[in-house]
Structures are given as structure tokens and as C-alpha cells.
Amino acid sequence: MCGIVGLFLKNPALRGSLGGYFAPMLASMGERGPDSAGIAVYEAEPQGRASRVTAFHPDAGFSWESVAAELSRRLAAEVRVVVKADHAVLEADHDVSGVTRGLTDLDPDVRVVGYGKSVAVFKDKGSVAEIVARYGVADMAGSHAIGHTRMATESDVTTGHSHPFIADDDVCLVHNGSLSNHNRLRGWLIRQGMQFETDNDTEVAARYVAHRLQQGSGLKEALEAGLRDLDGFFTFAIGTRTGFAVLRDGFACKPAVLAETGDWVAMASEFRSLAELPGVEQADIWEPEPEVVYDWTLGPGA
């Protein structure tokens, strides 16, 4: 059992309230996943910056400011940093790979948990209520977010094994379920040139989707291909820079509820996660069908 949630704002006027809507959704899934929790939050408008990288360091006293200053000097580019507990979000006028490589060169214990232009990722061990408070989720702004509360079943309980998993710029995935062919699929993806950080099954699903996107598929096509290649139980919520999608396997034993109004689309493992959303009384509420891709895309200019 795990809990997964997603929120996609159709109405840009609500972007300042994303975290306020999202934090109680995630917090209410604590009983489904007591081991760890995590979120990926997408800023709608990257405002021309080249990269946005979220990194984690196990040392609570780690000086992100001095790392950012040194990174700025080495890259000869401006690097802005916002620290949230043991995570830091670095925005740089430099490409993603330069920033991530620069960070791990500066300190090998730095772990990059999110990268791209718009996403920020926060994930940690412990109770979701503490994690929501620690990272100030309720105050976060953005266009969409996905989140996860984990009850570990197949690999270790660490920050690295926590969801969301990121597999390419701004491509994040959360998962309730378990994949049975992840070892074989991991081997195939490695032969396609993908690199892995953990032995976790969900990372394989995330890398798979990223691989299909890199091959030129749209999000919907990538997930439809996943229905053929991924074996096991899953309900996924997926975020990209401009997209949000939900997919369940054919057996559909892992729960999911979708709700949609003119202002937002929300997904959760259980309805109680959606019960406090403003306007939910008027929402269309339904259970996503097995093996059907549900996807939404931000409008032009977002």
C-alpha cells in the first residue's frame, strides 16, 4: 500500500494556492504510507532560466549558500539558491547537466533529487505530516504537483528510494503498486543508454516513460507503450513540465479517484484526500478505468 496524489490547476489564477490545496491532500494519505513521503511541484513559468535543480545533503548544517557561490564561480553563471530544511533549490543560468555535475563535484554526498526547468522535488523519510511542515508545502506555488506517501514493499527505506522519481528534465512519476518485470526492463533500459540510481521498481517505470519521451513519443503514447511493457500492479501519476497524467494497470487493484472542475483536476488513491478541495462538491468524480491514459496539458503560454 502507498498513497499517491496529483493536482493540476487549469485556472492560472489559482497558482498561488497550489500548495495550500495540495498539502492537505498529501497529508491525508499518511496512513497509506508511513515510511517516507515526497512531492514534485511544477512552477508554471520558468521565466527564461536555464535550469532548476533540487538537491539534498544528509548534513543538516550543510552550507548551500557557499556551495552556490562556488558553483556560480566555476560555471561563470548566476546561481540562486533557496534552502528548505536539508533540500535546496538552485536556479542557474546554465544547463542542467553542468549544474548537477558541478554540485556532485563540490561534495560527493550531495544527491540531486530533481532537475529540469520548472520542477522542484522534496522527499524524505518519516511521517508525511512532518515532511509537509518541514518543507513548507502549503506555501508552495505552481501549476501542478504530484506526491507520494510510501509503505515500502520491495526496496530500502531511504530518501533515494522515496518517490517521486525523476528520470529526465521535469519528468517525475509516483507509483502505488509493484512491478514484477523491473529487473529485465532495467537491463533493457540500461542497454538503451539510461542510467539508474537505485534498485527500485518505480525508478524503472520513471526511466521507461522518460525513454519513450526521448524517443519522440508524447506523454499519452509513452504511457500506452508502458501498458504493453510494464508487468505488475500500478497506479501512476506522472508530471512533466506542461503535462499531468494518470494510468492504472489492467487488473486495477490499486485504487484511484479522479475529480475535475473548471478550475482543477485532482487525483488521489482515495476520495478522502480530495474531500477538502475547494469546489469538490461540484466536481465530476470518477474512478479511472483500467488501461486508459488520462492526461492534461497546460494551455499555450504557460
Add this chain to the structure above:
Amino acid sequence: MNTVDLAATGVRELNRRLQLASDDPSEQSWLVINPKGAHAVAAGLTRPVRIQIDGHVGYYCAGMNQAAAVTIDGHCGTGIAENIMSGLVRVRGNASQSAGASGHGGLLVIEGNAGPRCGISMKGVDIVVGGKTGHMSGFMAQSGNLVVCGDAGHDLGDSIYEAAIYVGGSPASLGTDCVEKDMTPKHRSLLRDLLSRAGIEIDPDRFRRFGSARKLYHFRVDHADAY
């Protein structure tokens, strides 16, 4: 009518009050507000009380029901009326997976659609679904009647024993050992009575009947491929 605000009382207190309701006329009728998807609402009732739940509920609502009449004015999560023994459970919206699972008796009415595995391992309950059902409904159903007014998902009645399935639309496919059977006047009469008790108006003549071919009861090597 007693009104209980679930957001204020919590599920344990609500269920305790419902389970301990006396024969006094003042304790026969209950309205539950603000269920907000909570689990196990009105579970384990054993007395003929009437309960209306105003909103959506989570898992196992009205589980193990005996004698009570529970109406949900909303949708419900996994396992509505799971192991129901008697009484009436009515869902005005849609039901998630495993509705009426392993129910022994009573009547479960889902006015909207039911998810996968509706009536799984049912043992005597009658289930009437106003809309469609998901895949593998009636899986290993042993006794009772499953009525689906709309279409049924794939593998209907897989490994079914002696339950009867009536479908007003069409099944996407039949599961192992499930076959179509004749609609006799006796079955049409039974179906008319069930639809009437469920309060669903639909012509019984539209329905087809499905049940067990009884080829999986005992292992026979000739049927090994079917197991």
C-alpha cells in the same frame, strides 16, 4: 431523525452509537453528514435501523451489515457492504471495486456503476447494479443473484458456482466456466421481483441469464487447460 456530524464525532463513536441503538422509536432513524470519504462508516450493524449518509464514503461502508437499511447519497470506495448478512444497502452514486464481496444475504443496490470484481465470492446476497460493472464481476460467486442493468466488464462470472447473473446490456466477455443459460418464466419472475425491490425501472425482458457450466467443480484432466 438523529443527525451525526462525522467530522465532529469520528467513525468509532458513530459506529458505536449505531451499533448500540435501542428499540426506542427515537433511535431508529439516523442521518450522517460530512462522511468525507471515511472508511468503515456504519459497519457492523446488527439492528433494523435506517441510516442515510449524505456524501461520499471510503472503504467497507456498511460492512457485515445485518438488518439495517443504509443509504449512501454519494459514491463509495472499495468493498461496500462487504460480507453483508441481511438488510438493505443502497448507493445512489457509483461503487468502487469488490462491492458486496462475500455477502451472505440481504440486498445491495448500486444505482450508478460498480467497479471491478462486483459480487466477488458472493454467498447469497442479491446485488442490483443500475449501470455497468467492471471486469471479473461475479468472480467465484457461490450463491445469490447479481443483476447488471447495463454492460458487464470482461471475464464476467469467472469460476462461478451456483450464483445467477442477469445482464441487461452485454458482457464484454465471459470468464472461465461461465455460460449463458435460458431465461425461463421462473427466472423472469425472480428478476422482476429483484428489480422491483431495488426500485429500478427497466424491462426484465431485456436481460440475459448467465451461470456456471459446472465443469470446474471437480478436477478433470480433460479440463486442465481451463484451470
